Amino acid sequence: MDPLLTAQLKLIPEMSDLLQKRYQILQTIQLSKGIGRRVLGEQLGLSERDTRKELDALRLHGLIEVSREGAAITPSGTQVLVDLKDVVREWSGRLTLEQTLLKYLSIKEVIIVPGNVDTNKNAEMLLSQEAAKFLESILHDDKIIAVTGGSTIASISNFVHETTRWKNLMFIAARGGVGKDVSLQANTIASLFSNKMHGSYRTLYMPDSLSEEAYTTMKKEPFIQEMMDLYERTNIIIHGIGDAAEMARRRNSTEAEIDRLKEIGSVSEAFGYYFNDQGEAVHRIRTIGIQLKQLKNIEHLVAVAGGAKKAKALLSYFKQAPKQTVLVTDEGAANEMMKIISQTN
Known part of the structure; x- marks a missing residue:
């Protein structure tokens, strides 16, 4: 693992769980190509409040777009999935x-x-x-x-x-x-x-x-x-x-x-x-x-x-x-x- 990421994980151990959760949400949105908040929460076992909170965070950072058709991943979000794939794979075990x-x-x-x-x-x-x-x-x-x-x-x-x-x-x-x-x-x-x-x-x-x-x-x-x-x-x-x-x-x-x-x-x-x-x-x-x-x-x-x-x-x-x-x-x-x-x- 990258030494910087190792140090960050030691300092903020909860970062691993949050990163993996948001990565999974982003991945699910990419696969679904337009998914509603309720369906997303049901698929991932998240409460409505938690789902709304995480979607707002991903939208704020330009990783997803939300419309009447549901949430869709942006090019930046797709790149994040690629960039973090090996890190998430290692942190998840x-x-x-x-x-x-x-x-x-x-x-x-x-x-x-x-x-x-x-x-x-x-x-x-x-x-x-x-x-x-x-x-x-x-x-x-x-x-x-x-x-x-x-x-x-x-x-x-x-x-x-x-x-x-x-x-x-x-x-x-x-x-x-x-x-x-x-x-x-x-x-x-x-x-x-x-x-x-x-x-x-x-x-x-x-x-x-x-x-x-x-x-x-x-x-x-x-x-x-x-x-x-x-x-x-x-x-x-x-x-x-x-x-x-x-x-x-x-x-x-x-x-x-x-x-x-x-x-x-x-x-x-x-x-x-x-x-x-x-x-x-x-x-x-x-x-x-x-x-x-x-x-x-x-x-x-x-x-x-x-x-x-x-x-x-x-x-x-x-x-x-x-x-x-x-x-x-x-x-x-x-x-x-x-x-x-x-x-x-």
């Missing part, structure tokens, strides 16, 4: 938490955002925003980016900037369709990313789970051969990590099939593989898509998942995750993971 988890998980990087997506809508948006920033930091021309499905990955496309900065980006579906909601399937999400970043995309319109006969037949089809070649040349994968039982239900598995997954110790799911608490693949579905053995050759793997409920699934998957993986998660998942780790060690 997230930096230490990131370093501790990084050592335990043995991967490339851990990025933790405030909150818990299980209970806080802002945390979900922050998770997506941080994942979008990281994706943009690793992009270059002529890259192939594979995306999986799910609400978290779909939300990331809302936060990438519309740009023509990179040439010849191709977004591809990492697997077939899972569940009935087309908007959350990999094909749709690949097209959303492509539209925002003016790239191209390739889809994989087939069920996520296939019979042995269908799997064998489909692998011979020319368009499947093309997709398999693209998977071999993929540079970046953005993916979620699911709870095993939840993912089985999304695949419309029967209760008997779900019970069987529990019997064999399934805890997490990714890329059509189910893993136990030791990270061992105990079951897999027949699917055309990115295969587990291909992950070790991918330059950048970005795993995005949050919420305390996902902690066991995350610890399960990361027992075997490739070392080049970057995890973007939230405090809810991170703190719960640390609790489980402390109980088992």
Whole structure:
């Protein structure tokens, strides 16, 4: 930490709490793009009086503007968020938490955002925003980016900037369709990313789970051969990590099939593989898509998942995750993971 900030914190210890509170208010206003005082207070658990007081302070310093549409951040406010990001990250304890988890998980990087997506809508948006920033930091021309499905990955496309900065980006579906909601399937999400970043995309319109006969037949089809070649040349994968039982239900598995997954110790799911608490693949579905053995050759793997409920699934998957993986998660998942780790060690 900067020596001056350290000295200030010792002299005025309450400064840390006030700074973090105002930073969180400013961050929420930025994400909401026009938010009323009442809604803001409810989201952050602040009284009406406290909310009014803090909004007046931020407006006085030119960090927000307040109109009938609600509070909106100014360019100066946006710059303050950028300038104070590392300070707030350290004062909040997230930096230490990131370093501790990084050592335990043995991967490339851990990025933790405030909150818990299980209970806080802002945390979900922050998770997506941080994942979008990281994706943009690793992009270059002529890259192939594979995306999986799910609400978290779909939300990331809302936060990438519309740009023509990179040439010849191709977004591809990492697997077939899972569940009935087309908007959350990999094909749709690949097209959303492509539209925002003016790239191209390739889809994989087939069920996520296939019979042995269908799997064998489909692998011979020319368009499947093309997709398999693209998977071999993929540079970046953005993916979620699911709870095993939840993912089985999304695949419309029967209760008997779900019970069987529990019997064999399934805890997490990714890329059509189910893993136990030791990270061992105990079951897999027949699917055309990115295969587990291909992950070790991918330059950048970005795993995005949050919420305390996902902690066991995350610890399960990361027992075997490739070392080049970057995890973007939230405090809810991170703190719960640390609790489980402390109980088992």
